[in-house]
Amino acid sequence: MEKASDKITRRPVTNESDHEPAELLRKLKPFIRKCASIHHDLNNPLAGVLGYTEFILSDPDNLTDELKKDLAQIDKCANKMKGIIEDVAIAKGQLLDEIGPEALEEFLKSD
DSSP: OOOHHHHHHHSOOOOGGGGSHHHHHHHHHHHHHHHHHHHHHHHHHHHHHHHHHHHHHTOGGGSOHHHHHHHHHHHHHHHHHHHHHHHHHHHHHHHHHHHOHHHHHHHHHOO
C-alpha cells in the first residue's frame, strides 16, 4: 500500500517557486486555517461524548458488564481524541507565540 509520504517525495518538481516560503504558506493556508479552529470545532462535541459517558458510568449498578466494557472503550477513545486536539491547540499556541496573534489573523484573512 502506498503511503502519502511516498507520493510527496516522488512528486516531480515542476516549478522552483513551489518551494518558496511564501508560496508554501499560501498553499498551506486552508490547513492552517482549519488547525486554528479545530480545537473549538471538535472539542465541544467531544466534551458531550465524554460527559455523557461519565454520566452513564456513574451508575454502574444499572449496567451490564458488556455495556460497562463498551462505555470504557468509548471513554478511552474519546480521551485519546482529546489528547490529539490538545496537541493541535499547543501547536497553535506555539505558532501564536512565534509570529503573534495579529500577524496570524492577518495572514488567515488575506487571500
